[in-house]
Amino acid sequence: MKITDLDTKEYDKYYGRYINKLSIELELINGFKQGMKNVVQFFEAIPDTKTLYRYEDKKWSIKEILQHLIDTERIFMYRCFRIARKDTTSLAGFDQNIYIEPSGANHKSMDSLLSEFKIVRQSSISLLESITEDDLTCIGNANGGNMSARAAAFTIIGHDIWHMDIIKERYL
Secondary structure (H helix, E strand, C coil), X not given: CEHHHCCHHXXXXXXXXXXXXXXXXXXXXXXXXXXXXXXXXHHHCCCHHHCCCCCCCCCCCHHHHHHHHHHHHHHHHHHHHHHHCCCCCCECCCCHHHHHHHHCHHHCCHHHHHHHHHHHHHHHHHHHHHCCHHHHCCEXXXXXXXXXXXXHHHHHHHHHHHHHHHHHHHCC
């Protein structure tokens, strides 16, 4: 399943900012696998002296951004799972900002954060491999808007790229 199979009616326009970061050649499961390599290599290359850096007060540190990627993947894969299983219950949004403090990201090592990221990503890949292409096209409601199971999954990959771009522009 490629990103070109995705229709803009399958997701709220807000998520276009992430989906539009993806190559038109991107295939979903390979994108998750390559994305894992890219994210791990990117964060491993950041000097330890920068991992707690914030470019402004009240902005997240690099460790907190990595934790945010992990948390967001969990939430979007849960959406993907529920929608692919034809659950029509409206799925609530979440306030990403309140997740950061209780996560304790700044007190975790980069190795432990990257290990957590890899475990979550492997779980996501396993789930995606168990869902049929037809079921990935199912559309549900997430955060008040339409979302297909595959749109939830593709959003994760673009979301990673979005945040790595921000780190490159504002943190490094």
